[in-house]
Each structure stands twice: as structure tokens, then as C-alpha cells.
Amino acid sequence: MQIRTVLLPVATTIGLLVSGSISAQEMVIKLGHVSPMSGGQAHFGRDNANGAILAVEDLNAKGMTIGGKKVKFQLLNEDDAADPKQGTAVAQKLVDARVNGVIGHLNSGTTIPASKIYHDAGIPQISPSATNPKYTQQNFKGAFRVVANxxxxxxxxxxxxxxxxxxxxxxxxxxxxxxxxxxxxxxxxxxxxxxxxxxxxxxxxxxxxxxxxxxxxxxxxxxxxxxxxxxxxxxxxxxxxxxxxxxxxxxxxxxxxxxxxxxxxxxxxxxxxxxxxxxxxGGVTGAKEKDMEQFHARYKKRFNMDVQLYAPYVYDAVMTMATAMQKANSAEPAKYLPELAKINYEGVTGTIAFDNKGDLKNGALTLFTYKGGKKEKMLVLR
Known part of the structure; x- marks a missing residue:
């Protein structure tokens, strides 16, 4: 069957298989993504979800083979409303759905309590935006982030x-x-x-x-x-x-x-x-600035809106997890987790590699100000 790509601004699980029927020679890999799709931070949530959608569309368009089978990535997109209780509820929902990995959550306040649920289930998690140091200080081997803390x-x-x-x-x-x-x-x-x-x-x-x-x-x-x-x-x-x-x-x-x-x-x-x-x-300099500009242009063309903040990091988080699966030749969490821990992936946002806690190595920071109602970059720090 075919399932259209959609994004709903409500608490909805979205099965996203980008064109193509499933056959016996194809494997479906389920990726969970969680962000606040409702409430005062819904614009952040939609931005993050769009980043995940774009990554899954790209993965399915270029095709990937794991274990001798063609792969179709399916995105299960959940709303935690930036609420810790709802965050743990949707985390358990994704565990019950037997996802192969999770991208999220957006907020530290939801990421940290949800991480215990993913850890107990043995499911790797990459947060594209949670910055509280406590997230990776829990010594959960499957917890990672792609931004500075x-x-x-x-x-x-x-x-x-x-x-x-x-x-x-x-x-x-x-x-x-x-x-x-x-x-x-x-x-x-x-x-x-x-x-x-x-x-x-x-x-x-x-x-x-x-x-x-x-x-x-x-x-x-x-x-x-x-x-x-x-x-x-x-x-x-x-x-x-x-x-x-x-x-x-x-x-x-x-x-x-x-x-x-x-x-x-x-x-x-x-x-x-x-x-x-x-x-x-986060932040890029030199040749990577062109890559980021191209991402912003592609994003706007696809979704008819500008990147709010974290979409490029969500995109890279999805790509990093998929790359680890390919390197391990398996989408089973226990098998691809070692590859994820030692990954060195060149993404839109820069080089993604993790230290022994799961924090991004040599994370960059970008200072901005606002002039004429526009966000303007000042400098990149490391």
C-alpha cells in the first residue's frame, strides 16, 4: 500500500512511508520522533517534525539496503506538548510500537524523563535540541544529542x-x-x-x-x-x-x-x-555555510515556511541514526548502537561524533542578534 506524507498539528501518530509498496524483499524501519505539536511551543514542534520528514523522504528516495533487503523508513511522529507527563506517555507508546530508534524530544524537561523509558527498552535516542547536561549524565548508553549542552x-x-x-x-x-x-x-x-x-x-x-x-x-x-x-x-x-x-x-x-x-x-x-x-x-563556518543555506532553501520549498531553529539538527539526527544502521548492517538497536556510539558523520550542521557520555564532540555555538526585525549571525564559537 501507499501512504501519503502528511503533518498534522495535533497529537497524532503519523506513519510516513514515502511512495512504493512493501514487498517481502523490503524491510520497514520505524523511527519515532517527538516534539510539542500543540501548545505555545507548537511552532518549534512543527519545525522539528518537518526536519524529520525531510530526512525520511530523502532516505527513502535514495534507497538503502540492510541485511540484503531494501529499506523503507517509517516515521511515527508524536506530540508531547512540552509536558513531562505527556512526554513519558508517548515514549511508552513508541516503545510499544517497537520503534527501531527515537529522534527527540525537543525540550530537556520531556527528554530527560522519557530517556529512562527508552533506556529500559534498549532503544537508542538522539535529541536534536535538549541541552540540559543531566540528559547525558545519567549514563544511558543509548542517549545522544547533536547540539552543544x-x-x-x-x-x-x-x-x-x-x-x-x-x-x-x-x-x-x-x-x-x-x-x-x-x-x-x-x-x-x-x-x-x-x-x-x-x-x-x-x-x-x-x-x-x-x-x-x-x-x-x-x-x-x-x-x-x-x-x-x-x-x-x-x-x-x-x-x-x-x-x-x-x-x-x-x-x-x-x-x-x-x-x-x-x-x-x-x-x-x-x-x-x-x-x-x-x-x-550549533553553527557552521566556511564551506558548511553553503550546505546550510541549501538546506534552508530546500526546507522552504518543501514546507512553504522558514526554518525556525532545530530542523537541520533533526535532519542530521535522523541521517546519523540511519548511517549507523547501515554500518552495522542491521536496524536492531543492540546491533547498531555500537556503530552509533563511534559514528563520524558529516552532516548539514557539521561533523557529528559523540563522546563517551553521548554529548556532541567539539560542539559549536553561534551568537545572534536582531536588526531590522531579522535574525543576524554575529560569530561562531567553539
């Missing part, structure tokens, strides 16, 4: 605030999620490493908040040079608007969660010129 990202931003921005007073706000708190804590460590005596004001919110007047008023009285926010763009945007209303005209820093092409749309006139400095986990 918060220690690298938050620390680099903290050092930049002190060394380049010459900040003397800093305020830090986080949304209390595993991601937001994690990247904020690492930012503080980076600041303290360069300026041990720096006074840092801490405030807290949540990942669904829209009113920050009390927090911002308290911060304004401390006269900070920099405000750092640990969280996502759907919360950062109203915060920026309210900062403008309160006359708080200072640099606003954050991690990859707010470093999106959608931030200008969400923030509107609250986004000042060169006001935001954010870091994206």
Missing part, C-alpha cells in the same frame, strides 16, 4: 556578558523548566568564572506566563546592564514588550530557546535594534 552555551553567554558587554550588574530570570533553569544556572557560572564578585539578581517565572510587570519593576530598581532569560521565545516576547513599556533599555540575552526567526513576529515593537544577544547550540 547548556554548560557550553550558558557558560559562553556568561563570559560574553562580562568580557565583551562589560556588564557590571546582571539580572537573571528563568522559567523553572529543566531547560530554562539549566541554561540560566550555566550562564551564572560563566559570569562568576570571569567576575567572581559580580552581584546577580535572580527572578523566576514559568513557561506559560505573560505578565512580568512585578518581576521587571523589581529588576529595574537594581539598574542592570544585562537581563538574561532562560526560557523560550513565546515567553521572551511579551517580556520584551513589557520591558519597553517600563523603559528598561538594556541588553537582553538568552539561549537557543528564544533565538528564533519567530521572535521578531512575537515581540513586535518590543524588539529593539541589537538589543537581543542569543546563542544557538
Amino acid at each position: 547548556d554548560s557550553q552555551l550558558g557558560g559562553a553567554l556568561g563570559r560574553y556578558a562580562v568580557e565583551t558587554l562589560q556588564a557590571k550588574q546582571i539580572a537573571v530570570i528563568d522559567d523553572r523548566t529543566a531547560y530554562g533553569q539549566g541554561v540560566a544556572d550555566e550562564f551564572v557560572k560563566g559570569v562568576k568564572a570571569k567576575a567572581p564578585g559580580m552581584q546577580i539578581v535572580r527572578q523566576y517565572t514559568n513557561d506559560k506566563a505573560t505578565d512580568f510587570n512585578a518581576i521587571l519593576t523589581a529588576i529595574k530598581g537594581k539598574k542592570p546592564d544585562v537581563i538574561f532569560f532562560g526560557g523560550m521565545d513565546n515567553v521572551a516576547a511579551p517580556m520584551l514588550r513589557q520591558m519597553k513599556q517600563l523603559g528598561i533599555n538594556v541588553k537582553y540575552m538568552g539561549g537557543d530557546g528564544l533565538c528564533t526567526t519567530k521572535l521578531p513576529e512575537l515581540a513586535g515593537n518590543g524588539l529593539g535594534e541589537n538589543q537581543v544577544i542569543c546563542a544557538e547550540a
Whole structure:
């Protein structure tokens, strides 16, 4: 039978077999993918799912043979709504479906609890975007990520605030999620490493908040040079608007969660010129810049929308897992996991190789700002 390629913005399992009937000489490999396809982070979820779809379409178009059989990759796309409970529920659903591997989840707060379920089932997992260091500190042999972690990202931003921005007073706000708190804590460590005596004001919110007047008023009285926010763009945007209303005209820093092409749309006139400095986990230079540009063009042609953030990393995660299967000549998790652990894959986002914890070796970071309502690259750090 044939199944059309579709992507639904609801909690739906999508079987994606790109054209071609299944015969006795073909093997179906099931790949699970999980991201928030509903709620305030649905634009991230759709972006990630699109990256997975594009990779599976490419794999099926070029064809692959494993164990003497032609392979068809099937994508089971699940919605965790950025909620830990729903994340573990869909993780168990994918285990029950006997997937051969999992790409996801997007958020650290869902990736970490779900990883225990995949580990217990012996299913390899590659997160394209979870950055909390705890994910790979659990010593799960099948847990990997294809982006730099918060220690690298938050620390680099903290050092930049002190060394380049010459900040003397800093305020830090986080949304209390595993991601937001994690990247904020690492930012503080980076600041303290360069300026041990720096006074840092801490405030807290949540990942669904829209009113920050009390927090911002308290911060304004401390006269900070920099405000750092640990969280996502759907919360950062109203915060920026309210900062403008309160006359708080200072640099606003954050991690990859707010470093999106959608931030200008969400923030509107609250986004000042060169006001935001954010870091994206990943980054390319030299010849790889052309590869990334080509990916963005292909993505836009296929989905009629721009890449939001993580789609290239999702694409590479799928390709990395498929390459490990091919090298092992098997899609059985226990057989291809050793190949995945020692992989050296040249992807759109750069070279993908993992250390003994499953973290990306020599992970890059890219600093961005926003000018004229557009996201603009500043520099790539390693």
C-alpha cells in the first residue's frame, strides 16, 4: 500500500512511508520522533517534525539496503506538548510500537524523563535540541544529542556578558523548566568564572506566563546592564514588550530557546535594534555555510515556511541514526548502537561524533542578534 506524507498539528501518530509498496524483499524501519505539536511551543514542534520528514523522504528516495533487503523508513511522529507527563506517555507508546530508534524530544524537561523509558527498552535516542547536561549524565548508553549542552552555551553567554558587554550588574530570570533553569544556572557560572564578585539578581517565572510587570519593576530598581532569560521565545516576547513599556533599555540575552526567526513576529515593537544577544547550540563556518543555506532553501520549498531553529539538527539526527544502521548492517538497536556510539558523520550542521557520555564532540555555538526585525549571525564559537 501507499501512504501519503502528511503533518498534522495535533497529537497524532503519523506513519510516513514515502511512495512504493512493501514487498517481502523490503524491510520497514520505524523511527519515532517527538516534539510539542500543540501548545505555545507548537511552532518549534512543527519545525522539528518537518526536519524529520525531510530526512525520511530523502532516505527513502535514495534507497538503502540492510541485511540484503531494501529499506523503507517509517516515521511515527508524536506530540508531547512540552509536558513531562505527556512526554513519558508517548515514549511508552513508541516503545510499544517497537520503534527501531527515537529522534527527540525537543525540550530537556520531556527528554530527560522519557530517556529512562527508552533506556529500559534498549532503544537508542538522539535529541536534536535538549541541552540540559543531566540528559547525558545519567549514563544511558543509548542517549545522544547533536547540539552543544547548556554548560557550553550558558557558560559562553556568561563570559560574553562580562568580557565583551562589560556588564557590571546582571539580572537573571528563568522559567523553572529543566531547560530554562539549566541554561540560566550555566550562564551564572560563566559570569562568576570571569567576575567572581559580580552581584546577580535572580527572578523566576514559568513557561506559560505573560505578565512580568512585578518581576521587571523589581529588576529595574537594581539598574542592570544585562537581563538574561532562560526560557523560550513565546515567553521572551511579551517580556520584551513589557520591558519597553517600563523603559528598561538594556541588553537582553538568552539561549537557543528564544533565538528564533519567530521572535521578531512575537515581540513586535518590543524588539529593539541589537538589543537581543542569543546563542544557538550549533553553527557552521566556511564551506558548511553553503550546505546550510541549501538546506534552508530546500526546507522552504518543501514546507512553504522558514526554518525556525532545530530542523537541520533533526535532519542530521535522523541521517546519523540511519548511517549507523547501515554500518552495522542491521536496524536492531543492540546491533547498531555500537556503530552509533563511534559514528563520524558529516552532516548539514557539521561533523557529528559523540563522546563517551553521548554529548556532541567539539560542539559549536553561534551568537545572534536582531536588526531590522531579522535574525543576524554575529560569530561562531567553539
